Amino acid sequence: MDYSQLLKNIGKHIQLTTEETGCFTATVNFRQVHKKEVLLAEGQVAKNISYVHTGALRAYYIDKDGNENIIMFAINDWWVTDIYSFSTGLPGLLTIDAMEDTTIFELPKSKLEELFITVPKFEKFFRIIMQNSYVREQLRTIQNLSVTAEERYINFVKKYPQFIQRLPQKQIASYLGITPEFLSVIRKNLSRQ
Numbered sequence: 001m002d003y004s005q006l007l008k009n010i011g012k013h014i015q016l017t018t019e020e021t022g023c024f025t026a027t028v029n030f031r032q033v034h035k036k037e038v039l040l041a042e043g044q045v046a047k048n049i050s051y052v053h054t055g056a057l058r059a060y061y062i063d064k065d066g067n068e069n070i071i072m073f074a075i076n077d078w079w080v081t082d083i084y085s086f087s088t089g090l091p092g093l094l095t096i097d098a099m100e101d102t103t104i105f106e107l108p109k110s111k112l113e114e115l116f117i118t119v120p121k122f123e124k125f126f127r128i129i130m131q132n133s134y135v136r137e138q139l140r141t142i143q144n145l146s147v148t149a150e151e152r153y154i155n156f157v158k159k160y161p162q163f164i165q166r167l168p169q170k171q172i173a174s175y176l177g178i179t180p181e182f183l184s185v186i187r188k189n190l191s192r193q
Helices: 004-011 018-025 083-088 109-118 121-146 149-159 169-176 180-192
Strands: 029-033 038-040 048-054 056-062 068-075 095-098 102-108
Touching: 004 018, 004 048, 018 109, 048 056, 048 068, 048 109, 056 102, 068 169, 102 109, 109 121, 121 149, 149 169, 149 180, 169 180
Parallel strands: none
Antiparallel strands: 029 102, 038 095, 048 102, 056 068, 056 095
16 A cells, blocks of 8 residues: 555644554555545534545535535545544534546544554644644635626636636636626636637
């Protein structure tokens, strides 16, 4: 099993000894997920946090009108879970599924708690991951309240250029909180400029 990409991700925030690396790799499970396969369904308790090795996942909820609202995408080198459920042990609010064939490393919550004891550096690592996630979502909320849909799209393209060719327009529109038709109008207008 090749853990190099995963360990490089961790190495951005903490440095592990050979022994600590062995402790960590013994706690994660490698898994292949097929396109459209559900990792977590709304109402299930999130028992894992997942690292996307290859592929793309999305986390979304279905509103009262039956509309899909994408909260986040997770592609290669990203972490994802329903943090509300993972943290509280309560039923999840989100569904997480694969947008394409994907490989992940899953870290069960029970093993994460053990890892915090055996390799305390991981508390720092996951604190940083959670802080970064909170900052990203806070900025996204402010942006959704303060800028036009066109500006949100432009910012999305600048921040996540790797998503534009990889994700369906319908999914990007859902993430931006607009209809696919309106996104088409925005893209057409921008191409004319």
